[in-house]
Amino acid sequence: MSHAADDDIEAFFDRVARFGYEPRLERTSGTMRFEIFDDQRADQETDHWLVTFSRGHLDASRGQHPADTVIRIDRATFRDLITGRANMVENWLRNRVQAFGAPTLLFQFWLIPGLFPGPPDADHPRDFVRRARR
Incomplete structure (x- = not known):
């Protein structure tokens, strides 16, 4: 188990806890438990969030x-x-992300603006347009 991975995961859930209010989820109530396991360890230690x-x-x-x-x-x-x-979505389709129960919560969670970053090499749309105008 990597300390960097654990630090990233803990920081992510801290960010979720501090996120505050998201108007798009006004009609959403429920709970979602993440079971994060270490695939490289024989004892399959699992963290629950x-x-x-x-x-x-x-x-x-x-x-x-x-x-x-x-x-x-x-x-x-x-x-x-x-x-x-x-x-x-790609990892869900490849069964690397398994959802049991009400998977719609996972997709609503994934689509919260600002919670998940885009790809590291992605451009902000405004930067893309500025470059295209040059």
Whole structure:
């Protein structure tokens, strides 16, 4: 288990907990538990994080609590997702992201503006237009 991966994952869930209000989630309530496991270890140590949606507000905490949706994902793939190096839908289709319960929560979570970064080499649309005008 990499300390850098753990630091990135903890920082991500801290950001979720501090995210505040998202108007697009005003009608969304539920819980989503992330089960993040280390695919390279024989003992399959698993970290559990709970994300709570409450009418537009988000919260995140550690713990193995009952949830409406359970997401199973290996640590390396999760780190790639939260750093913008991988795409969630692509990894879901390849069964690297497994969703049980109400998977719509996962897609609503993924689409929250500003929570997940774009690819590291991606251009901001304004920068792209400025370069195209030159």
